[in-house]
Amino acid sequence: MVDSNSNGANDTLIVNLTINSTKTDFFEVFIDLSEESGTLSNTINRSISSGISNVNLSFNSNLFTKHKYNYSVRVYNASNILVFSEYNIETNTYNRFENGTNINRIMDENIGNNHIRINLTLNVTQDEDTNITVYFNFNNTIISAVKQVSLTSGLQTVSIDFDNETIKSIHYNGNLTLDSVLIGRKLIRPNYATSVYNYEDFAKTSYFRNYSSSGVDANANNLSEFLEINFTLVVKNANTYEIQSEIYDQFNNFVKNLSKSGSLSVGNQTVNVRLNGSDIYATKISGHYVLSFTKLIEDGNVIDKEFEPHTILNLTYTDFERPPLPDLKVIMNVSFNQTTNATNITVEIINIGESPAFNIFLDTFNNETFSITNNTVMLDINQSQNYTFIVSNTSNATLFTAIADFDNLVDESDESNNIVQNTPAQVVSLAIDSITTLHTDGTLKTFEFVILNDGDAAVTNIQWHFDTNDSYIINSTSNISSLAANEKALVYVQYNFSAEGTYNVKANATGLRESTAISASLSSSVSIGDLIIESFDDLNIQGTNVIFEIQAKNNLNENISSINWSVNTNNNDIINSTQQFTLESNKTIFIYANYDYGAGGAFNPSATVTNITYSDTKSASVTTSSAPAITSIPDIGFNEDAYNASLNLSNYASDAEDADADLTWTASNNANVIVIINQTTKIANFTALANWSGSENIKLIVNDTSGLTDNDTILVTVNPINDQPTFNSSNPIANLKWPEDIINNSINLTKHFYDIDGDNLNYTSAGTANITVYINNNTGIVNLTPNANFSGINYIIFTAKDSAGLTASSNNITLNLTPVNDKPVFSGTIPQWKWPEDIVNNSLNLTQYFSDIDGDVLKYNFTRVNNITISINNNTGIVALTPDGNFTGIRYAVFTAVDIENLTVSSNNATLNVTPVNDVPVINSFTPSELIQTIVLGNSLTFNHTSGDIDGDALTYIWKLDLAQKSTELGWTYTPAENELGSHNVTLNVSDGIVNITMQWNITLINQSDIKVYDLTLLNQNSTASVFGFNINNTGSFNMSGINWSLNTGQETISASSLISLEPNESIFVFASYNYTTTGEYIVTASATNKTNMDSETFLIDIPDIEVSNLTVLNESGNKRIFEIIIENTLLINLTNVNWTFDTNNGFVINATNNVILQPSEQLFIYLDYNFTATGTFNLNATARNGTLTDSRNLTVTIT
Known part of the structure; x- marks a missing residue:
């Protein structure tokens, strides 16, 4: 110093x-x-x-x-x-x-219950005008009062008042601690306690005095209908008041706000506010609850306010009546189709509760492979939603289940009716499984038929009969007593048919299931005879052409040879076989014959198969038809973009068998002409593509009911008509912006106007001023030439005209000509700039010499010079000229201004003149190098130094011990006396005769002793609140005084409030408490020192909260991963609103569907199944939260 x-x-x-x-x-x-x-x-x-x-x-x-x-x-x-x-x-x-203004004395007094006055007696060291602020501390709350004063050197008393409303606002009765006084920039902590003050003595307006709360259980069902909060007020003025407050839980989760207004008379008044208990239950937020603040409002002004004045104990949301809740009921109908093996399912969800239900999921599945999930956003009271499914490949034994709200996302009054299952019905059924011919001998046949129980239950007392289709039925002589499920019975019958031919035999079976009759039947075709024609018919008829099919069979047990066939057409023609053939026993042959009747009509042809010995004949009936005929259809013409519907095709076609109404018409070969034929009226409507003209040959085709056709081709001519030009409004001409004095030719009108007829367009414009417009009609290019120096906004519209004088106009285009930037201007001359060495000169302002006519913000450059550093503030134009240390001399610099478009102008070559001044001497080195020294009595300490002066001045030296001069030599040795125990200052003063520099050592003279800190421990920990303890011991042989201790918690340092003394080998135990503001690991250090000796001890503490203790992949398959997340409560209290999020880093975040409660040391296991939509590397994040507490864990997975 x-x-x-x-x-x-x-x-x-x-x-x-x-x-x-x-x-x-x-x-x-x-x-x-x-x-x-x-x-x-x-x-x-x-x-x-x-x-x-x-x-x-x-x-x-x-x-x-x-x-x-x-x-x-x-x-x-x-x-x-x-x-x-x-x-x-x-x-x-x-x-x-010299420590400036200090406080000599503090007094406090009550000024008529209007103010608390603090009287400060100050020792003022210099005159100044400043602010004095006094801070009161009580219950970890601070209030302050400030006063602007004029201080005069010497003793001076300053009074600072705390007004009555400020005192009332503290709601405190007791001694106030004057924590600190701020005088200007100097903070003094006097640690002064005032007299006892009661805030109620100062209240001039109404205020809160007390609070209470309880649950109201009117129906005595152990659930409260209301939460009642009682506000006790002291009313100073009869008026209308409003109370406002908000309720949160202990983790700062919002629960409910409340307010109540009413007229109150003077005196103590209690205001009851009741909150609906079902509203609190609906929040699902656990207690305890806290009134986060209370406000008392009179005439729109807040006259009293408290923060967290009351805690609502022993109540949580489950202590209140539940609100009206929805109730989901599921109804399911199941119907099995035995023929298709498919099941029809109808599921109905009904909300039979007392409130709407939201976000409802229905899961429907069977005991095989079927599963489906449906979602309904909302079901109002008594509203229902139906879902219908058809499930294939099922049986009558398939079990189906429907569950509503499987994940319990909907809070319901009754969960028991959310699930329903079908009861598979038993099927009672008989079937004739097959009819088989076992033996044939002429007209004698032996048959086997199988009766099958194809149901689920036994069928009893089964009787059967066999219908020969020969006027004879064979009946069972005794009933089958019983057939179990899937059991078969084989029945054999023999019958000699009366004649040759084909017979449809039929087996029937009837049984009983309890009192219900069950029947089944099956038919089969059999042939009886020798050589027979089983069928004769037309296979295909095309107009007059017929293809016949003859199906002949040998019913004998021997071959038949030399067989001929013939077809009598019933049109004076007989078709005969060209060669004979042989037919083996019980074999069938198909014979095909083609004949053209030549005309339409009805005929009865017959077919004969014979070998002289055996023969059979069968007849058929056929109907043929002739093709329709078209007479010449006239050509058609119409104008472009018009139509022609004058052609009635019924006038030009006829058919021998079909009426005109039964004929159908089509058109082909048309490309640009559109033909629409009304099949009822037969009117043909001819139109063409928009704006098309020309001719096309179009084929018209008529079809009769037999598929026979005729056609005719006509010429359709579309006459051209002139069209108006068009402006493409979907591609309007863009607004233009360009600099003044520049010709703009960026508009090409051919990109915006079009004439469908291909006419050459003529362009004009309207609406401009100060701009000359020239349009090249061949290219459509527009030249816009502004008047000299013109800038501003104009508007223009372009018009196109075709050869017939038809026009189209453009949109209204804005033409914006912007002014052109001008270069900056330098005016005047920067004079010589002269200042002393080692001083920063910032008096040069370039804005006095440079300007820009466009108002641009200028930036500045300069030519660099030796020995002087130049820096320019572009915002102010101020130049800072910093010479090198001890430099003197003249340098020259040119300054340049640059506008926003980098146009520049430079100044004259300015002279920078740094003049010499005397410099303070410099102490280059010194011993001892440490400025704090301890000397044990009986030793000495040598001081020395090397100093210099940049100006070369002769230096003198003075060594002082405290204020006493000891030496004027370069060095000095201090040998302390026994009466000098304690602290001293050794000062070195180096002077060049004008200025001096001082170096000071702090010396402590001691008898030998030492200090030790040990056994630093954590005595108690409750969440973030921690209590520490440690020992301090004097390990020396002398008394030790002035011992100060501190505890660095890792967040801030706690210091001793007073110094202590220890005798040799005496110990003192210190404990300190601290409430951490954030969780995590902290290094805690306890230290003790008496400025001579020092010791410390350190250990690590963990402040726990909510922890994501694990995030791992349990299973992987393709792009699919199953994750496990473990969340743990490491606090000593319950966490009541734990939720989580899982960010897949794949564009999808999975959120917890509800909050959970975790007890101390309890873990929550979460399993997530996610299918990534792409390959790559994904950085996943799992985060757990409970109010302000949070923790997260990351995991990287690679999907290939």
Whole structure:
């Protein structure tokens, strides 16, 4: 420290920095000194040469309240980049310094219950106008009062008043602690306690006095219908008042707000506010509950307010009546189709409760592979939603289940009717499984048929009969007593048919299931005879052409040879076989014959198959038809974009068999002409594509009911008609913006106008002023030539005209001509700039010499010069000229202004003249190098130094012990006497005859002793509240005084309130409590020192909360992963609103569907199944929250 006025007390703290720079550059050096009132900062801007340099920064000791400080150093280069920093550097200990204005005495008094007055007797060291602020502390709450005063050197009393409303607002009765007094920038902590004050004595307006709360259970069902909160008020003025408050839980989760208004008379009044219990239940937020604040409002003004004045104990949401809830009922109908093996399912969800239900999921599944989920956003009271499904590949035994709200997302009054299952019905059934011919002998046949029970239950007393289709039925002579499920019975019958031919035999079976009759039947076709025609018919008829099919069979047990066939067409023609054939026993042959009748009509042809010995004939009937005929259809013509519907096609076609109404018409070969034929009226409507003209040959085709056709081709001519030009409104002409004095030719009108007829368009414009418009009609290019120096906005519309004079107009286009930028202007001459060395000159303002006619913001450059660093603030134009340390001389610089478009102008060559001044001497080195020294009695300490003066001045030296001069030599040895035990200052003063510099050592003379800190432990921990304890021992052989202890919690430091003394080998136990504001791990350090000896001990503490203790992949398959998340409550209290989120980093976040409660040390296991939509590497995050408590864990997975 330096005593600049030589009054024996230091007044300036000088921090001397020795800087080793690798290059010459401009640097900005900051020093931040930690004070009670905040941070005292000082900075210097200067050029520092390459190598070792010294930089001094000073602080006024009038702001100091301590003898020792921590400070930090930051150094920035010319690019504002931090190149050096160091923190928590300790200063020496300074005992004698001018510490500015201090407080000699404090008194407090009650001024008529209107104010509490604090009277401060100050010892003022200098005249000044400043603010004084007094801070009261009570129950961890601070209030303050400020007063602007004029201080005069000497003793002075200042009174500061706290008004009655401020005192009332504290709701406190007792001693107030005057925590601190801020005088200007100096903070003083006097630790003064006032007299006892009761806030109610100062109240002039109404206020809250007390609170109470309880649940109201009117129907005695152990559930409260209401939460009642009682506000006790002291009413000072009869009026209408409003109470407002909000309820939160202990984890700051919002529960409910409340308010009540009413007229109150003077005196003590209790206001009851009731909250609906079902509303609190609906929040699902557990207690305890807290009134976060209360407000008392009169005439729109808040006259009283308290924060967290009351806690509602022993109540949680489950203690209140449940609100009206929905009730989901599921009804399911199941129907099995035995033929298709499919099941029809209808599921109905009905809300039979007392409130709507939201976000309802229905899961329907069977005991096989079917599963489906449906979602309904909302079901109102008595509203229902139906779902219908058809499930294939089922049986009558398939079990189906429907569940509503499986994940319990809907809070219901009754959960029991959310699930329903079907009861598969038993099927009772018989079937004739097959009819088989076992043996044939002429007309004698033996048959087997199988009766099958294809149901689920036994069928009894089964009788059967066999219908031969030959006027004879064979009946069972005795009934089958019983057939179990899937059991078969085989029945054999024999019958001799009366004649040859084909017979449809039929087997029937009838049984009983209890009192219900069950029947089944099956038919089969059999042929009886020798050589027979089983069928004869037309296979295909096309107009008059017929294809016949004959199906012949040998029913004998021997082959039949030499067989011929023939077809009598019933049109005077017979078709005969061209060769004979042989037909093996019980074989069938198909014969096909083609015949053209030549005309339409009805005919009865017959077919014969014979080999002389055996023969059979069968007849059929066929109907043929002739094709329709078209007479010549006339050609059609119409104008472009019109139509022609004059052609009635019925006038030009006829058909021998079909009426005109039964004929259908189609058109083909048309490309641009559109033909629409009304099949009822047969009117043909001819139109063409928009704007098309020309001719096309179009084929018209008529079809009769037999598929026979005829056609005719006509010429359709579309006559051209002139169309109006069009402007493409979907591609309007864009607004234009360009600089003044420039011709713009960016508009091409052919991109915006079009003539469908291909006419050459003529363009005109309208609406411009100050702009000449020229349009090239061949290219559509528009030249816009503005008048000289014109800038501003104009509007223009373009019009296109075709050869027939039809027109179309464009949109209204804005033409914006912007002014052109002008270069900056330099005016006048920058004169010679002259200032002393080691001083930063910032008096040159370039805005006095440079200007821009366009009003542009200018930036400035300069030519670099040796030995002077130039920096310019572009916002103000101020030039900072920083000469190198100790440099004097003349340099020259040119300054240049640059506008926003980089146009420039330069100044004259300005003269920069740095004049010499006397410099303070510099102490280059010193011993001892540590400025705090301890000397054990009986030893001595030698002081020395090397100093220099940049100006070459002769130096003188003075060594002082405290205030006594000891030597004027370069060095000095201090040999202490026994009566000098304690602290002393050794001061070195180096002077060049004009200015001086001082160096000071802090010396402590002791008898040998030592100090020890041990057994630092955590005595108690409850959530974030922790209590620590440790021992301090004097291990020396002498008494030790002035011992100070501190506990660094890892968040802040707790210090001893007073110093202690210890006898040899005496110990003291210290305990301190601290409430951490955030959770995590902290290093805790306990320290003790008497400024000579010091010891400390450290250990690690973990402040627990909610923890995501695990995030892992349990299973992986393709892009699918199953994750496990474990959340743990590591606190000693319940966590009542735990929720979580899982970010897949795949564009999808999974959120918890409800909050859960975790007891201490309880874990919550969460399993998530997620299918990634793409491959790649994903950084997943699982986060758990409970109010303000949070924790997360990350996991990286790769999907290939």
